[in-house]
Amino acid sequence: xxxxxxxxxxxxxxxxxxxxxxxxxxxxxxxxxxxxxxxxxxxxxxxxxxxxxxxxxxxxxxxxxxxxxxxxxxxxxxxxxxxxxxxxxxxxxxxxxxxxxxxxxxxxxxxxxxxxxxxxxxxxxxxxxxxxxxxxxxxxxxxxxxxxxxxxxxxxxxxxxxxxxxxxxxxxxxxxxxxxxxxxxxxxxxxxxxxxxxxxxxxxxxxxxxxxxxxxxxxxxxxxxxxxxxxxxxxxxxxxxxxxxxxxxxxxxxxxxxxxxxxxxxxxxxxxxxxxxxxxxxxxxxxx
Amino acid sequence: xxxxxxxxxxxxxxxxxxxxxxxxxxxxxxxxxxxxxxxxxxxxxxxxxxxxxxxxxxxxxxxxxxxxxxxxxxxxxxxxxxxxxxxxxxxxxxxxxxxxxxxxxxxxxxxxxxxxxxxxxxxxxxxxxxxxxxxxxxxxxxxxxxxxxxxxxxxxxxxxxxxxxxxxxxxxxxxxxxxxxxxxxxxxxxxxxxxxxxxxxxxxxxxxxxxxxxxxxxxxxxxxxxxxxxxxxxxxxxxxxxxxxxxxxxxxxxxxxxxxxxxxxxxxxxxxxxxxxxxxxxxxxxxxxxxxxxxxxxxxxxxxxxxxxxxxxxxxxxxxxxxxxxxxxxx
Numbered sequence: 001x002x003x004x005x006x007x008x009x010x011x012x013x014x015x016x017x018x019x020x021x022x023x024x025x026x027x028x029x030x031x032x033x034x035x036x037x038x039x040x041x042x043x044x045x046x047x048x049x050x051x052x053x054x055x056x057x058x059x060x061x062x063x064x065x066x067x068x069x070x071x072x073x074x075x076x077x078x079x080x081x082x083x084x085x086x087x088x089x090x091x092x093x094x095x096x097x098x099x100x101x102x103x104x105x106x107x108x109x110x111x112x113x114x115x116x117x118x119x120x121x122x123x124x125x126x127x128x129x130x131x132x133x134x135x136x137x138x139x140x141x142x143x144x145x146x147x148x149x150x151x152x153x154x155x156x157x158x159x160x161x162x163x164x165x166x167x168x169x170x171x172x173x174x175x176x177x178x179x180x181x182x183x184x185x186x187x188x189x190x191x192x193x194x195x196x197x198x199x200x201x202x203x204x205x206x207x208x209x210x211x212x213x214x215x216x217x218x219x220x221x222x223x224x225x226x227x228x229x230x231x232x233x234x235x236x237x238x239x240x241x242x243x244x245x246x247x248x249x250x251x252x253x254x255x256x257x258x259x260x261x262x263x264x265x266x267x268x269x270x271x272x273x274x275x276x277x278x279x280x281x282x283x284x285x286x287x288x
Numbered sequence: 289x290x291x292x293x294x295x296x297x298x299x300x301x302x303x304x305x306x307x308x309x310x311x312x313x314x315x316x317x318x319x320x321x322x323x324x325x326x327x328x329x330x331x332x333x334x335x336x337x338x339x340x341x342x343x344x345x346x347x348x349x350x351x352x353x354x355x356x357x358x359x360x361x362x363x364x365x366x367x368x369x370x371x372x373x374x375x376x377x378x379x380x381x382x383x384x385x386x387x388x389x390x391x392x393x394x395x396x397x398x399x400x401x402x403x404x405x406x407x408x409x410x411x412x413x414x415x416x417x418x419x420x421x422x423x424x425x426x427x428x429x430x431x432x433x434x435x436x437x438x439x440x441x442x443x444x445x446x447x448x449x450x451x452x453x454x455x456x457x458x459x460x461x462x463x464x465x466x467x468x469x470x471x472x473x474x475x476x477x478x479x480x481x482x483x484x485x486x487x488x489x490x491x492x493x494x495x496x497x498x499x500x501x502x503x504x505x506x507x508x509x510x511x512x513x514x515x516x517x518x519x520x521x522x523x524x525x526x527x528x529x530x531x532x533x534x535x536x537x538x539x540x541x542x543x544x545x546x547x548x549x550x551x552x553x554x555x556x557x558x559x560x561x562x563x564x565x566x567x568x569x570x571x572x573x574x575x576x577x578x579x580x581x582x583x584x585x586x587x588x589x590x591x592x593x594x595x596x597x598x599x600x601x602x603x604x605x606x607x608x609x610x611x612x613x614x615x616x617x618x619x
Contacts, residue, residue, distance in 0.1 A: 031401065034401075035399060038398045039399075041395075042384065042387065042395050045386070045387055046386035046387070049386060049387070050386070113380075114380050114382060114385070115378045115379070115380040115381070115382030116384060118343075118348055118376070118378055118382060119376065119378070119443065119444075120399070121347075122346050122347060122348060122374065122376040123396070123399055123400055124368055124369075124371040124372040124400065124401065125399045125400075129399075286348070287347075287348060287349055287350050288349070
């Protein structure tokens, strides 16, 4: 049984009301960054304690990579020529980034349903830190995922012939897509009631990633489907990274496919502009 | 401004607080005054507004009208400073299950802006105080319900809060863990913290709280010490458990005659009939004789002090659970 002393604190627990206030003489901007870092650190500690979590998250893309590359690979033709596996890899990278919003959503809804979000909101920390810290951690994890995927791809014979600047640009575009989808994840995470319900989002997310240029060129699909696939933001990122990596592009002649590099920047900006305010509003609405 | 002075002299003060949801008025002119350094119980049936009241006072929900003050600070105008003075333990143990107990406390300490070293020290102290030192470096997922609850309590005490909100802190805990939580709460109060406790367990409020507010339909309907509340319901009660449910009406009639005008309560599922009596011994003797004469078999018969359940029933017209409220027969 617990024994408790009469006087709880021996550490100098600063009383915000008496001392310099909950901000200890620092400005709000300082705490926005500091609190964000602490939330980032928390998420990264989750992965450090369970590194296998990243492997699970990567299970699906790596499996798809092997299935599509080897099982279907020989039957697949890349329009305009080129090796299918070379074509496939950048698509897999883009798809992994796109599916990442599910990790964000599940993490957010788990915190919300267990009362952790309430605890954060009842503390004197910067209100932005919960989402910004989550986002920063997700980007670090996404970079780690990309590294693992790229190494796996290299092992099975994928080559990037676009040079170092091209490869760096391609990875940058992939992370930009992931960044924009963080806000979709945060928003959805606060919208759905339980982690189980969040799991149901896979049913929507999966076809969304399939109807794109990830696995096959939209020009090979029926017109109506190909149109949707070509305008899918994932397609723009996949096509742009193919160009930058120097892999077979197999793009159709539509405007959106011709301007993949531009659209791979525009799409994430549009998604951020729409969903960042939605996520912020959703967070504020918790107090209504 | 010093930590303990408040314009009102109360650690928590709510005056006419209204919280309107689309379809429901969760708080409807709610009043509450909690003296510093006490445990104040907030009791009410499910859906009475207990949790809404706590969420409003803990700055999690904005209210629509009225005034609320915590630790002398206006909740609506100064939520950030209020957050520096309060601790909150909600209905779920809000700990990060992906971290160890120690990592949890250190993270919350840093987010309370303690700084790295004091956060580490404070975590060590709290783990020690809550008997979690041995499990400190295990993941919180491996903790028992009681341990998780204690870690949760420890997290809400990092700043040694002026006011601690405990929203049904022992729901779902086994009796032993419940005892551990109670002990932790008592020690906190001994250290000067004010506790606002919501609970559905009347026994819990009876054990811990020196003052109780009963809330029903978003409004405080009674506010007193537990003893005064019990006295308000009346003195001792006679209670008869019938052996045969078919005899309940006859038993109720006898009890009614002896009790003389008091409210006779029949609780069919437990075959219990009880009523307030003036002269305890005379009433007991009379009921026993009368039932014997009528040949009514009785499983148990006795006198008892009114419980907070009786208080509830009297004040709200229904028991702690709306759905299985015993039928109340006016005499």
